[in-house]
Amino acid sequence: MRFLPTILGAVSLLISITNASLSTDILYWPLGSSQPSVLAHISYDPASLKSDVISYHPPKDNQSDGLVRVGLYTSTSTNKKQWVGSLVSLSSLASKQPTFRLHLGPANEVYTVSLSASSTTAQSSAGPQIDLVLNEPGTQPHLNRPVVVGPDGENPEQPEEKTLFQKYWWVLLIITFISMSGDLVQSTTNMLLQLPTELIQLVLRNCDTAAYFQAAFSSRRLYEIASGSREVIIHQLHNTPGWNDGIEAHQTKHLFGELMRRSYEHLDGAEHYANPTYEYQNRVIDYHASTIEASEDRILALLVFKGQSTVHLVDMSDGGRTEIQLKSPGQDIGEVEIIQTAFDGKGGVYVLHRFKPFLDQELDREHPFVKHALESHPNGSIHLACHRLNSRKNIIRMCDFPECRDYRPLALCASNGKFAISWQNTIDPFDHNIVVLYTQLYDDDDDDDDDDEDNEDEAESEDDSSEGKGENPYAALEAYILTSSHDQDPSVHPSRKTGPVMKLAFNDRGFQLLYHYRAQNIYGAFQRLHRLSGLLPGEPKPRVNENACTVQFSPSLSLQFSIGIPFFGTHELGDINQGEQCHWQYLAFGIATHRVEKWTVACLLKSEAYTGPRCTHVLNLDRGRRFDNWQIMAHLGGFQEVTTSHGSPVATSRRGTRVAVVNWKTLYVWALNPSELIEENGTGFYPSSWESSTGAIELRPVTLQLEAVCSQLRFTEKEDELVAITDRGMMFLNLSYIGKSKQFVKSQG
Structure with missing residues (x-):
């Protein structure tokens, strides 16, 4: 019985050979040989596309030639024995079991052979595999086709070819x-x-x-x-x-x-090549206490690091970094915690801090810091230090707030020798918060002393400077309570009240104060300060006006917008001979939320005014928000509403060609041509494909995913360069195609 499988295999092989009506030899021809050798003898059936390997003689891998020719002899009209083959590596025949593809011609003859190697794990161990490939006839032309006409003798309509x-x-x-x-x-x-x-x-x-x-x-x-x-x-x-x-x-x-x-x-593709860089990552920035200021010629930052009492003034002008350390007075005799910082726009730096004396040391109890701290709240006393950057004397003006010992400061701003603080009661924080304006912080004549000392030598100036370092005089203040929680309607539910003021900013050369409440991108209210010095006893305080303006969003819908201070304006002079008026136009950023559906939209809005011909007024963007009539010029497509109480910082570039909004870790930047938008796209600068469903231009954003949470955002003097205070440090981002973000830092003690 053990011979039965052998007999059955032989019979099966004999049947397959008998049924195969055609056969061919596959040859291999080493490059160094004068004639080919038989590689395999194949039988095949063109009808069923079945084949069998009658014999297979793979070459040895120890031959000197690394390449061999594999093919066969065919017969042509000009040559009865024509070699047809291809060049393959010897290892593909010797070390692997190949697959031979036999291409059959019209008469079922093999006219060429090709080889594809396959691993031994994928193939049977019985030998090579054979694939038969038939030639299929291609598209043939239709000759002598009869002409088909319709009943009217016309050619029938041909189907239109697809595009x-x-x-x-x-x-x-x-x-x-x-x-x-x-x-x-x-x-x-x-x-x-x-x-x-x-x-x-x-x-x-x-x-x-x-x-x-x-x-x-x-x-x-x-x-x-x-x-x-x-x-x-x-x-x-x-x-x-x-x-x-x-x-x-x-x-x-x-x-x-x-x-x-x-x-x-238009910053196309900036999300692919603009990479932010971060500095001061080795220290944790207290971004609530730090500040960035952008002026016409430079950008400054006051950086406060957690656990440190020194403020770092960073000047980022002309593409460089210059750092100056402003040490807090009293840090040698007590613990100093920086709470808020501010610039006043005139070379003054204001540092609001809490001071706690070291009680385990022998201190001079008559020292102003120590005396005030011991008499005040056990959690420490609040002081304000004013550093004059433009003065040769290093005199730090100090002031304290004994009447606010039960309050903690939330916001600070300064302008032209006056400053404002938002206070919140520590005992009842929901119902007791006030905003106080302080004036007469120092005498203006103090800074002029150095200008009158031109005849003094340098040594005397240094002596004066060293003497002033230890003085740190306290300034007398005059305080005005601008607003308090008691001014709000008592019938309003506490959950619907505006809450404490989280940010303050002076506007219009210090004659207007802007109020930012929690989670607001744009200031929520403003207050005019023109008549504070002339207020009589019992006269009401200046009114706090809500930043709300009704604007036509579409033909059938009006929305209430919060509109920021204009970032771009134009002044067109009128012809006095023609009786024309001067034309003023302002462009500003605004946000509105639908009261019912709760969706939010961000737009660029325009306001305009006409004055007498050849007026002598100078363009002042800070005063452009005083108008009440605004119209939408563009939608900021892709704008996302802030979902946290952190708020979304908004920044605009110097020439008004960029608007940036950061929402947590996502930065949106819109490129625009403000001159064309403010003229309502009169020249067709923006194509019709950029129009929204309401007819306004819809600007398209560049969206960048950051690796840090931004708390403050500013453009530098360059249109495509951003700087921000984040929880990872100072972020620098150049949006231009060839931008370089990282700069060198020079440190000055």
Whole structure:
């Protein structure tokens, strides 16, 4: 019985050989040999596409030649014995079990053979595998086809041939989806390269400008198509903000460069190349106490680090970093906790701090700090130190607040020798908070002393400076309570009250005070301070006005907007001979929330005024918010409402071409042309494809995911450079294509 399997196998092999009507020899030909050798003898059935390996003689791997030719002899009309083969590695025949593909011709003859190696784990151990490939006839022309006509003798209507878009609409859906996800280059380059040129042009025509350049710079072929397709470039130009008059007269190369310039101007793709850098990461910044100030010629920051009593003044002018340390008076005799800092715009730095004396040391109880601290609350006393940066004498003006021993400061701002503090009662924080304005902090003549000492030598100046360091005189203050929680309507439920003032800011050269409440992007109220010094006893305090203005959002909907201080303005002089008036226009950032549906929208709004011809007024953006009539010029697309009590800082660039909003760890930046928006797009700078459903221009944002929570945000003197105070340190971000974020830091004691 043990011979039965052998007999059955032999019979099966004999049957297969008998049924196979055709056979062929596969040859291998080493490069160093004069003639080929038989590699395998194959029998095959063209009808069933079955085959068998009659014999197989693989070459030895120890031959000197690393390459061999594998093929067979065929018969042609000119040569009865024509060699047809391909060059393969010897190891693919000797060490692996290959798969031979036999290509059959019209007469079922083998006209060529190809080899594909496969691992031994994937194949049977019986020998090589055989694949038979039949030739299929292609499309044949229809000759002598009869002409078919309709009953009226006319040719029947032929079906319209489908366009490329109708054939490949599914490709556009995939590309659109990937483009929206922001990963166009990595995911679709290979797919685009497999499409015909006409379809690639169609894809480039229908994608936005950012995706257009991502695809163009992903491969040489796509770049050649993108930069050489004139109609596609012109179409993209007409859908990108800019002036298009006469562009058809320019060469294609110039048009491609113009499109690239517009793309960079509108920050296309900035989310891919703009990388923020962080400094001061080795120390934890107290971002509640730190401050950034942006003036016309420089940007300054007061950095407070947790657990330290020294304030670090960082000057970021001209692209560099200069650091000066402002030491708090009294830090040698007690514990100093920095609470708030502020600039006054005139070279003054205000530091609000809490002082606790070291009780375990022998202290001079007559020292002003120690005496006041021991007499005040056991948690320490609140003091304000004013440093004059422009004075050669290092005199620090001090003041204290004994009447506020049961209050803690929430906000501080300063301007032109006066400052305001928002206080919250520590015993009953919900019903007791006040805002107090303090004046006459110091005598203005003190800073002029150095100017009158031009005839003194340098040594005398140094002596004066050293003597002043120990003085630290206390200033007499005059306080005005501007507002308190008692001013609010007592019938209003506590949950609906505005709550304490979390941020204060002076505006209009110190004659207006802006109130920021919790989780507000824009100030919630303002107060005019023109008549404080002339108030009579019992006369009511200046009114606190809510920052709310009703604006027509759409033909059927009006929304109540909170509008910020204008960041851009124009003044068009009127012709006095023609009786024309001067035309003032202001552009500002505003936010509104639907009262019922609770969705939020951010817009750029315009207000305007007319005055007499050839007026002598100077453009003052701080006073542009005094108007009540505003109209929407643009929507800020993609704006997300803040979802935390932290609030969303808003920043605008110097020339008004950038608006930035940071929501927790997400930064949104909108590029714009303020001159065109304020003129209601009169020149057609923004194409119709940028219009929203309400008819206003909808600006498209650049969205960057940060690795830190931003508490304060400012633009530097450069339009594309941002600086922010975050929980990771100072963040520097350059949005320009060639921007470099990191700078050197010089430290001065």
